[in-house]
């Protein structure tokens with residue numbers, strides 16, 4: 001188990017925008033790659049870097065971002081995949097350096113490694129690191145936010161990585177309105193208290209809501225209302241894509257909590273970040289731009 005199941009090989013700066021002391025430093029770490037698979041990890045890390053830097057608003061913040069590849073080998077490929085209720089699980093138990101596993105908290109897609117161990121390795125090699133991602137060499141769909149954003153190699157996994165990075169690096173909330181599925185009980189109405197995350201709100205007052213400045217006077221507020229709080233709102237968007245307003249349903253609840261746009265990367269994988277999420281990212285990374 002753990003660090004006896006592999007080796008820390010070193011780090012390589014694969015995107016260099018300037019001195020580590022002045023830039024925002026991202027580290028991408030390998031998990032479940034055998035020695036013979038490290039060439040594949042180099043290609044996977046480069047693909048992640050390219051996708052990140054092409055996605056808005058990172059495309060206009062390139063001058064602020066360094067990306068470091070951290071090579072760690074494992075004895076075996078993949079991640080633990082325990083039997084997971086009714087949603088499967090192969091029972092595989094590969095020996096890997098960070099002990100990543102699917103089926104965390106009984107949810108198969110929730111893929112988590114030993115975050116403390118990841119940060120220990122990264123801080124030794126890249127002391128100025130701001131955020132670490134763990135890339136898990138498994139074709140099974142999964143990922144997680146938390147202190148280390150984690151993703152696998154399922155189709156579209158780099159898109160999952162950008163969503164998880166939204167949680168880990170920018171404190172963005174999930175903008176989808178369900179946990180297990182759209183009919184699950186206990187997810188009808190959000191508490192009335194205002195969430196801390198920048199991209200969800202319970203305040204439907206046009207003048208005082210969190211992203212009031214981005215809502216046009218001609219946009220209805222709230223912009224959508226869920227007619228049946230027992231389920232997710234099935235209605236299509238009543239406004240053009242990219243319209244900022246108050247759309248009911250977010251943060252795992254069907255009602256009484258609002259998201260800024262009809263869709264966003266924090267709601268659906270593969271969508272761009274909405275204007276409010278982009279604004280939060282820009283605000284955080286602007287201090288790292290060259291003067």
Ligand SMILES: [Zn+2]
Pocket residue numbers: 175199260264265266273274275276277
């Ligand atoms: Zn958003």
